[in-house]
Amino acid sequence: MIKLLIRRYVKDYRNVTETKVRESYGVLSGMIGIFCNLFLFIIKISTGLLINSIAVISDAFNNLSDLGSSLISILGVKLSNRPPDREHPHGHGRYEYITSLAVSFVIFGVGLELLRNSFQKVIKPEEVLFNPISVSLLVISVFVKLWMFSYNRYIGKAINSGINRATACDSLNDAIATSVVIAGTLLGRVVNFPFDGVLGLVISVLIMYTGFGIAKNSVDLLLGSSPDPELINNIKSYVLEGKGIKGVHDLKVHDYGPGKISASIHAEVSHGANIVEIHSEIDDIEQKIKCELGVDIVIHMDPVEE
Structure with missing residues (x-):
C-alpha cells in the first residue's frame, strides 16, 4: 500500500537524491503519521476511559505525542530542504537532525509524565473493567502500528532519513507496548495483581528509552559522528x-x-x-x-x- 501511495503522491519518486522528491516523501510520511496517530489516540483514550485503565490511557497519550512528532517532522523536512544561502552555504539539511532531537524531547517528556501516573496506580490500584469490544480495538491498533513501522522503515531506507528511522523504531515499540497492555488486561481478570499500573510503568520506561535513543543519535549526527x-x-x-x-x-x-x-x-x-x-x-x-x-x-x- 505504501508503494502505491508513493507512486501517486510523490512525483519522480525514484530520484531520491533530489531535494523536492525527498521533501514529498517526508510530507507524505508525516501526513500518514498524523492521521494514523489521531485515529489511534481516539480509539485508545475512549477505551482507556471506558475500562478505567491507566496503561491504555498512557498508550493513548503516547500516540498523541507521536502525532506531535509527525507535525515536527514535516516542519523539519520543509526547513532542511531550504536552499543554501550566504550564512549557510552547505544548505539547511541539519534541521532534520534538530527536529529529530525535538521529537525525542517530546517522547521523553510524555514518558516521564506517564511514569508518574502509573506509579500512582501501583500504589492505589483500581479495577480494570474487561470489555471484549475494547480489547478488539486495541488489537486493531497493534496492526496499525505494525503497518506504520513498515512504511516508516521503507521510507527511511529509501531517502536515508533519520526522522523516519526513529519513527519506525517508535512505532514498533508502540505495537509491543499495546500487545503487553492487552495481555495484562486479560491476565488481570484471573490474577489478583496490579497489572495495569505495572504495565503503565513498563510502557512509560519504554517510551523514555526510545526518546533517549533518538536524542543520542541526533546529537551524534549534529556533533559530527564517524561516517558510515x-x-x-x-x-x-x-x-x-x-x-x-x-x-x-x-x-x-x-x-x-x-x-x-x-x-x-x-x-x-x-x-x-x-x-x-x-x-x-x-x-x-x-x-x-x-x-x-x-x-x-x-x-x-x-x-x-x-
Missing part, C-alpha cells in the same frame, strides 16, 4: 576503479544532513601521466559518485613516482 564505513569503502572503490589512479589517501567526509554529504579525497596518479586525460577521468568519477552514492566529492590529483 560502507560509504567510505564505496567512495575509495569508485576512485580506484578510475583509469590511471594508483592509490588514494586523505578522504574526508562531511555530513550536512540527509542527502547533503560532501567529501574530498586525494587520488595518486603517475607524475608522467597525461594531465588532460586524468582530469577528464576524475570528472567522470566525481559525477558517478554523485549519481550513485549521492555524495558531492572533490578529487585532488597527487602526482607520485612510478
Whole structure:
C-alpha cells in the first residue's frame, strides 16, 4: 500500500537524491503519521476511559505525542530542504537532525509524565473493567502500528532519513507496548495483581528509552559522528576503479544532513601521466559518485613516482 501511495503522491519518486522528491516523501510520511496517530489516540483514550485503565490511557497519550512528532517532522523536512544561502552555504539539511532531537524531547517528556501516573496506580490500584469490544480495538491498533513501522522503515531506507528511522523504531515499540497492555488486561481478570499500573510503568520506561535513543543519535549526527564505513569503502572503490589512479589517501567526509554529504579525497596518479586525460577521468568519477552514492566529492590529483 505504501508503494502505491508513493507512486501517486510523490512525483519522480525514484530520484531520491533530489531535494523536492525527498521533501514529498517526508510530507507524505508525516501526513500518514498524523492521521494514523489521531485515529489511534481516539480509539485508545475512549477505551482507556471506558475500562478505567491507566496503561491504555498512557498508550493513548503516547500516540498523541507521536502525532506531535509527525507535525515536527514535516516542519523539519520543509526547513532542511531550504536552499543554501550566504550564512549557510552547505544548505539547511541539519534541521532534520534538530527536529529529530525535538521529537525525542517530546517522547521523553510524555514518558516521564506517564511514569508518574502509573506509579500512582501501583500504589492505589483500581479495577480494570474487561470489555471484549475494547480489547478488539486495541488489537486493531497493534496492526496499525505494525503497518506504520513498515512504511516508516521503507521510507527511511529509501531517502536515508533519520526522522523516519526513529519513527519506525517508535512505532514498533508502540505495537509491543499495546500487545503487553492487552495481555495484562486479560491476565488481570484471573490474577489478583496490579497489572495495569505495572504495565503503565513498563510502557512509560519504554517510551523514555526510545526518546533517549533518538536524542543520542541526533546529537551524534549534529556533533559530527564517524561516517558510515560502507560509504567510505564505496567512495575509495569508485576512485580506484578510475583509469590511471594508483592509490588514494586523505578522504574526508562531511555530513550536512540527509542527502547533503560532501567529501574530498586525494587520488595518486603517475607524475608522467597525461594531465588532460586524468582530469577528464576524475570528472567522470566525481559525477558517478554523485549519481550513485549521492555524495558531492572533490578529487585532488597527487602526482607520485612510478
